[in-house]
Amino acid sequence: MYKVIYNGEMEKIAGKAVFGETMKALLAEDKDVVYLDADLMNSVGTAGLEVQFPDQAFDVGIQEANMAGVAGGLSAVGKKPYIHSFGCFASRRMFDQAFISIAYAQLSARIIGTDPGVTAAYNGGTHMPFEDICLYRAVPGSTVIETTDSAMASAILRQTKDRKGLTYIRLSRKNLPAVYEPGSTFEIGKGIVLRDGKDVAFIAAGLMVAEALKAAGELEKEGISAAVIDMFTIKPLDEALTLEYAKKTGAIVTGENGNIVGGLGAAVASFLSENYPVPVVRTGVHDRFGQVGAQDYLQEQYGLTAAVLVENAKKAIALKS
């Protein structure tokens, strides 16, 4: 069960601290859990686990492709690997290895990609994953999750421990707006209705969930009733909830911190176009590369703001026939 605590304030603890604590607890609880990292343990709060758990935690060095393959091999002998790198390397840099040596081989691993989208900020365009969701959605049978805050990240890391197949988890190392109470649990594959509404529905993931909550508040002042759905499981998509809100509101606006090509918006739009066509306006990066800058600057640059969601909501409502 989850509890919503959103009031616009940021988390007190950074995502990486929660990640480190959660991995430590998982390693201690289950000797089959294995953690691999490619020289980013100091960046993600896991440094020292390789000393504390010498049979379970390994820094493989800067070799993401090998790390993904090693994870496949560990799974083949009954281990439960969690492997981490920045989202750009956790997707592009090891995609064929994740595809063949984990997914195609019907093995199981959790691939953690940190610094989603514009949260890569000062690391810039080379480190800014806008395409990781698209890539991992294209792997047959995969699970793709973007956590909304660190309370959810901690729960999802625990809840996917025994999950079969390739699971890609996109999560932030930094402080995000707090949405859920620590200790919450979630149902993978089920979206969460954070706010009900009848004129338009926001379906969002990651940092766009808090933006959507802000946007819904703004729209309310103008007499527009907007629902907000946290679609943290991007694949498999919660089709029932998507359909329910398409019927209820007749206008959908998606929000994602990544390229709209192949992402959450594409998943929602393609499902609805085949099942219950209503206007779907996608909010996200419009087929551009990343760049260096502060996160708020980048959110403005790429249109990942409550203001853009408000505009898109009005556009979607206007498109209703």
Add this chain to the structure above:
Amino acid sequence: MSKLKAFARDIRIQQMKEFKARGFGHLGGSLSITDCLAALYGEIMNVDPKNPDWEDRDRLVMSKGHAGPALYATLALKGYFPLDVLLTLNQNGTKLPSHCDKNLTIGIDMTTGSLGQGASTAAGIALGLKHSGKKARVYLVVGDGEAQEGQVWEMALFAAQKKLSNLILFLDFNKRQLDGRTHEICDLEDPAEKFKAFGWHTVRIPGNDPDLIAATVREVQAAQGDKPGAIILDTEKGSGVPQIIEIELNHHITCSPELADRIIEELEAQKKG
């Protein structure tokens, strides 16, 4: 003829039957690794064909996954599945695809085919077994062309660093790849020197004698200490079958029933001679 040499000959006969039934395939690289497979499955590996998922078994990862036909013939002769299944190689709906698939074929320990990847999965298996206190060993076959993949060398660094002393890599140094001679395309120079430089206990031997290969595995295991082991096998692409060796580009070739029958006949004649 020794027991292992006879086994290698039988593996060649059975794989030629596979290629005859389909009419084409990866003949050169399947034949070149046959003597190594005879040594491993004929003498070295601790496996049980009646219990293919036994968790304490030794594992083989055929990272040069296109040598599947040689491995399928070996497994069938060991009793993992009936010999007549071999005739379904690459037929629609088969359990024997051109590249090894652990979810389709009984006895295959890892899915391979995207070159370089079996190297890392073998290292992962070795790491997992070692840190679970298991005694099982891991054998990895890498092609010489495959060693042009950077992933192989990522793994080479990793396996030495993590002291994967339960791992032995065989390099099938047959000196040819799909497009031609390896030294003309992207030269490996002396692969033994390279593996030594990466911190592996390395030896280089002729790769066409299964008795020598088996003895060398024992020697390496006695001497490798906390290092991973590498055995460079000097082979010929098409090894054991002169008609295939003499085809310069023999990575993936057609195989007429007449040619296959002639080869099988000559191999069968070795039994009498």
